[in-house]
Amino acid sequence: METLPASPTPFRVVLAGCGGITRSWLSHAAQRTDLDFVGLVDLLPENAAKVQAQFGLSNARIGTDLAEMIDATNADVVFDCTIPAAHKTVVLTALAHGCHVLGEKPLAESMADAREMLAAAQASGKSYAVIQNRRYLDNIVRFREVIRAGQIGPLTTLNADFYLAPHFGGFRDAMEHVLLLDMAIHSFDQARYIADADPVSVYCHEWNPTGSWYAYGASAQCIFEMTNGLVFNYRGSWCAEGLQTAWACAWRAIGQKGTARWDGEDEIQVAAVVGSEGFLRETAQLDPPVTPALEFTNHAGVINEFIESLKSGRVPQTVCTDNIKSLAMVHAAIESAESGRKVMVGF
Numbered sequence: 001m002e003t004l005p006a007s008p009t010p011f012r013v014v015l016a017g018c019g020g021i022t023r024s025w026l027s028h029a030a031q032r033t034d035l036d037f038v039g040l041v042d043l044l045p046e047n048a049a050k051v052q053a054q055f056g057l058s059n060a061r062i063g064t065d066l067a068e069m070i071d072a073t074n075a076d077v078v079f080d081c082t083i084p085a086a087h088k089t090v091v092l093t094a095l096a097h098g099c100h101v102l103g104e105k106p107l108a109e110s111m112a113d114a115r116e117m118l119a120a121a122q123a124s125g126k127s128y129a130v131i132q133n134r135r136y137l138d139n140i141v142r143f144r145e146v147i148r149a150g151q152i153g154p155l156t157t158l159n160a161d162f163y164l165a166p167h168f169g170g171f172r173d174a175m176e177h178v179l180l181l182d183m184a185i186h187s188f189d190q191a192r193y194i195a196d197a198d199p200v201s202v203y204c205h206e207w208n209p210t211g212s213w214y215a216y217g218a219s220a221q222c223i224f225e226m227t228n229g230l231v232f233n234y235r236g237s238w239c240a241e242g243l244q245t246a247w248a249c250a251w252r253a254i255g256q257k258g259t260a261r262w263d264g265e266d267e268i269q270v271a272a273v274v275g276s277e278g279f280l281r282e283t284a285q286l287d288p289p290v291t292p293a294l295e296f297t298n299h300a301g302v303i304n305e306f307i308e309s310l311k312s313g314r315v316p317q318t319v320c321t322d323n324i325k326s327l328a329m330v331h332a333a334i335e336s337a338e339s340g341r342k343v344m345v346g347f
């Protein structure tokens with residue numbers, strides 16, 4: 001999967017799963033002239049029909065069986081927007097039928113499934129990448145650049161706070177480890193991206209707060225040891241009404257010379273030591289480096305990166321072989337929460 005032959009365009013695309021998240025995909029993808037939506041697959045055909053009408057995908061057939069749809073349409077790309085429990089079947093089917101796949105997070109519900117999917121992708125010679133849309137925000141790129149440019153010195157500690165209170169309804173209400181499995185994957189992947197570091201071990205405490213409208217695990221706190229001795233602390237809850245953080249988390253990065261904060265939205269602050277004496281050393285505020293604006297952000301950013309990578313034959317940023325490291329953080333955190341022990345992160 002390191003380099004792929006360049007593919008012809010437009011790509012013939014089948015979308016599997018036509019629920020809530022498809023709007024984030026199709027508001028960009030349906031506009032692209034290099035994508036031809038030839039099929040819409042959902043267990044509930046009425047969901048596919050709704051999406052077809054909403055995004056004017058009149059060339060697309062509607063069906064309930066992915067394998068049949070790929071064969072009937074001669075598709076070469078599958079977009080997987082199904083629920084997490086269906087990702088393994090959808091991805092294995094798509095690869096076995098000769099398609100590249102861009103799929104929703106999380107890659108899989110278990111590491112065993114994820115490894116099977118990676119092996120299938122590598123054996124097929126097709127590209128399989130995962131949506132990690134929070135890498136495609138102008139300010140995460142800028143915040144990361146503060147660290148890469150050395151403004152706060154070598155990174156020692158990274159903290160992320162995630163406090164929101166969404167009342168989704170649907171599959172999440174009954175899902176086990178709902179925060180860790182469905183949401184924290186974004187924050188863990190962001191931490192790897194911001195710090196250019198990989199996970200080593202984790203201790204996690206997970207609980208469901210009294211009054212939670214979720215069945216399991218709406219809150220969690222994790223301490224990760226990362227490569228280069230970095231400690232990444234995650235505090236999260238999906239059951240925290242009032243004074244909510246950004247979906248992209250509120251971040252504090254501490255380096256040997258200073259600290260940077262990002263509120264997950266528009267504000268980045270940097271302060272670094274300038275004095276060498278005194279009880280508290282003198283610090284100065286620094287302007288974060290200016291980074292070029294992204295051409296596309298969020299889902300559009302990942303989709304664009306994936307499609308352009310297919311055209312040029314390069315490896316997409318969120319390729320499954322890298323994304324499994326973020327997924328491994330999730331599953332190690334779950335194992336730690338269940339066992340009450342610190343767990344090594346394997347991938």
Ligand SMILES: NC(=O)c1ccc[n+]([C@@H]2O[C@H](COP(=O)([O-])OP(=O)(O)OC[C@H]3O[C@@H](n4cnc5c(N)ncnc54)[C@H](O)[C@@H]3O)[C@@H](O)[C@H]2O)c1
Pocket residue numbers: 016017018019020021022041042043044047081082083084086104105106131133170171182
């Ligand atoms: N990247 C993000 O920011 C983000 C945000 C929300 C959801 N998601 C992810 O998107 C995925 C879908 O979430 P959603 O909120 O759209 O869920 P949803 O329940 O609204 O929609 C899922 C759709 O998939 C269909 N489906 C289920 N199993 C299927 C199968 N085997 N084959 C075909 N269709 C099937 C369902 O009928 C439904 O129409 C999940 O993996 C979720 O974690 C990502």
